[in-house]
Amino acid sequence: MKNASVFTPVNLAMRARANAARYPWADEIRQTILQQAEPFLRFSEDELWELMFGCTISRSWMVWSNGYCPACKGDVPMYNWQINALEHPWKVRCPHCQAFFPKNDFYAFYRSGLDEHGVFDPARADRALLYNLEHPSPEDPLHRFGVDDGEGYVEGDKRWRFIGAYLIYGQWKQLVLGGIKSLAAAYVVTGERDYAHRAGVLLDRVADLYPTFDFGTQGLVYEGRGRSGYVS
Ligand SMILES: [Zn+2]
Structure with a gap:
């Protein structure tokens, strides 16, 4: 059992x-660190635990590496989709028309598919939730427009991996990794145990699931197989 910091000696x-x-210069740094940790104090412990996801949805570095926005048709290649997981969870945004994708409530669909271990199982998820929230009527021609079940929104031979890319840049890098780093830093500069405890909740859940991740067999880069890695 660890009883002292491994990364930051107590005297530092x-x-x-x-x-x-x-x-004042050091207080400014401290304030910035506390601001970065603040959003993670608003999650309950259960909510923090639930931020970490399983390996059962394909992760992708790009929505579509040479693609465009299905709404305005503006070019949105590579890493140009905007992602702010704290403000707009489970969404990516077009930098031209500001439209959010996917158009379905992916989080509701995701939750409907969680198994007894808290891992998403596509076979359990409720596919009745896969519709465009702005066009709820099944007769509406846009009822399925922009809808992603985790494996992308498909139009003919085109596929936009909104959720696959969001998982890497939003859920993983911003929320899970971002939360751990921000909370750990806030603990170092304050000594308040709540920060350390919250970082621990996240780390514990990452440790549960990390061994199941293999980017080489589960991940995508430029619409092809990833080579190696874990989550990303
Ligand atoms: Zn657009």
């Missing part, structure tokens, strides 16, 4: 706290 943490109390 104490010095950082003393500096923040004494010097």
Whole structure:
């Protein structure tokens, strides 16, 4: 059992706290760290635990590497889709027309598919939830427009992996990794155990699921197989 910090020796943490109390420049750094951690204090512990996802949805570095926006048709190649997981969870945004994709409530669909271990199982998920929220009537020609079941929105031979890319840049890098880093840093500069505990909840859940990740067999880069890695 670990009972002291491995990454930050106690004397360095104490010095950082003393500096923040004494010097404006150090206090500024401390304030920035606390601001970055603040959003993660708004999650309940269960919500933090649930941020980590399983390996059962294909992850993709690109929505579509040489693609465009299905709404405005503007070019949105590579990493140009905007992702802000704290403000707009489970969505990516077109940098031209600001439209959000996918158009379905993916989180509702995701939750409907969680198994007893809290891992998404596509076979369990309720496909009746896969419709465009702005066009709820089944007779509406746009009823299925922009809808992603986790494996992309498909139009003929085109596929937009909105959720696959969101998982890497939003859910993983911004929420799970971002949360761990921000909370850990806030603990170092304050010594408040709540930050450390919350980082621990996230880390514990990552540890549960990390061994199931293999980017080489599960992930996609440029619409082809990934080579190696874990989550991304
Ligand atoms: Zn657009």
